[in-house]
Amino acid sequence: MPPTADLRDRPWVDPSTSAPPLALPVAARRLIDEAVAAGYPHETCGLLVGRFAPGRTEVVRAAQAANLNTERAADRYELDPADFHRIETAADADGLEVVGIWHSHPDVAPIPSETDHVRAWDGYAYLIVRVGDAGAEEWRSWLRDGETFREQAIHVAASDEESTP
Amino acid sequence: MSQTTVRIPTPLRKFTGGAKEVPVTGATVGEALADLTAQHEGLKATLYDESGELRRFVNIFVGSTDARTNGGLAAEIPAGQSLSIIPAVAGGHR
Numbered sequence: 001m002p003p004t005a006d007l008r009d010r011p012w013v014d015p016s017t018s019a020p021p022l023a024l025p026v027a028a029r030r031l032i033d034e035a036v037a038a039g040y041p042h043e044t045c046g047l048l049v050g051r052f053a054p055g056r057t058e059v060v061r062a063a064q065a066a067n068l069n070t071e072r073a074a075d076r077y078e079l080d081p082a083d084f085h086r087i088e089t090a091a092d093a094d095g096l097e098v099v100g101i102w103h104s105h106p107d108v109a110p111i112p113s114e115t116d117h118v119r120a121w122d123g124y125a126y127l128i129v130r131v132g133d134a135g136a137e138e139w140r141s142w143l144r145d146g147e148t149f150r151e152q153a154i155h156v157a158a159s160d161e162e163s164t165p
Numbered sequence: 166m167s168q169t170t171v172r173i174p175t176p177l178r179k180f181t182g183g184a185k186e187v188p189v190t191g192a193t194v195g196e197a198l199a200d201l202t203a204q205h206e207g208l209k210a211t212l213y214d215e216s217g218e219l220r221r222f223v224n225i226f227v228g229s230t231d232a233r234t235n236g237g238l239a240a241e242i243p244a245g246q247s248l249s250i251i252p253a254v255a256g257g258h259r
Contacts, residue, residue, distance in 0.1 A: 043257055052175075069255070076257030081224040081231060084251050088174070089229075097175060097185075105258040116256035119222070121176040126256075 006109055012117035012148055019143035019150040020056045022048075022100070022125050026158050028062035029139075032127070035064045036104035037135040042073035047084065048100035048125060049091040057099050057125045057143065057152065063087045076115065077103050100125030100141075107132055110140040112149045120144045125152065167192055169242055171201050172249040180207035189248075194225055195238030197248055212250070224251040 007013050028048070035044050046064040050057070065083035069076045079101065088098050101124055105113075110128035112120070120126065122144055130138040142149035170186045181187055187204060191197030202209045214220050218238075225232040228246040232238075242248065 045254070069257070072257070075259040077255060079254035081226070081251045081253060082229070084224075084254065085226050085229060085249055088172075088249070088251075092172070099175070101254050101256075103256060108258040113256065113258045115259065119253075119255040121174075121252050121254065122179070123176045 006111055010111060010114075010117075012114070013112060013142070014145075014148040014150050017150055019145065019152040021153040021155050022127065022141040022143075023050075023053075023056050023058045023155045023157060024048075024127075025059060025061070026156055028059050029156050031062045031064070032102050032129060033136045036129050036131040039067075039104060040131050040133060040135075041106045043067060043069075043075065043077040043104050043106060045077040045079045045101065045103040047079075047087050047098050048102060048127060049087065049096050050099045051096060052099060056155075059099065059125075060094075060096055062102060063090075074106065075108075098124070100127060102127040102129065104129045104131045104136075106130075110138050112142055117149070120149070122146060127154070167242060167244060169197060170247045171197060172247065174250055174252050176252060177208060177211060177250060180211070181205050186247075192241060193238065194227060194232045194236075194240045194242065194248065197242060198225070198238070222253040224253055225249070226251055 007015050048059045050060040066080040067077045068080050069078040110130045127141045129136050141152045141154050143152050173181050189197045189200040226249040232240040
């Protein structure tokens with residue numbers, strides 16, 4: 001499959017194969033939708049908590065974290081490590097783990113940028129949301145696999161577990 | 166020497182044979198991490214730079230306190246507190 005125009009200048013995205021899908025409960029999607037809209041025009045970020053299941057990355061809930069990069073909040077994020085610790089500790093208590101990171105791209109396509117690539121951690125799902133002044137516009141998720149990202153389909157499903165802030 | 170555990174984040178578990186937590190011995194963060202990297206050699210390059218300092222993309226928490234705010238590798242580990250390696254997560258569209 002030839003790279004689409006928006007991927008041609010991003011060699012850190014491997015368009016040849018897709019990764020197992022990201023299963024996202026509707027409550028988690030709602031939390032992220034509201035957070036990215038409230039944060040616009042700045043970037044907002046948080047974590048995806050769940051489990052790596054056979055054949056899919058299963059999100060149980062999403063949580064928001066503070067963006068410590070206040071100087072360049074319009075195009076950068078730096079997730080507060082204290083929030084990471086707090087969210088991971090709660091995940092641990094529930095037998096879950098941090099499976100990925102979500103963040104917004106204000107007015108920009110939800111494709112991993114060079115900054116996203118340079119700072120990526122192997123094995124996490126990177127869910128990116130393009131947000132405009134009317135709210136979330138486009139969702140794409142990318143699994144970091146070694147030194148590249150592979151896109152993963154997003155399956156939104158109802159869940160009885162609520163997302164927590 | 167006190168015993169504690171280090172919580173390993175998902176991206177680094179390839180270096181610990183999949184283990185989420187590793188028991189270690191040490192009174193300070195530096196001693197505990199030295200024991201950790203002696204057990205799991207592959208973590209060394211991720212945790213330390215060439216001069217032996219903690220990489221800035223890695224945070225170590227003692228309990229719920231960032232060790233950098235409390236002496237870094239010299240930070241003491243109070244009895245009953247465990248350590249967590251927290252990846253510094255960052256990015257952005259430009």
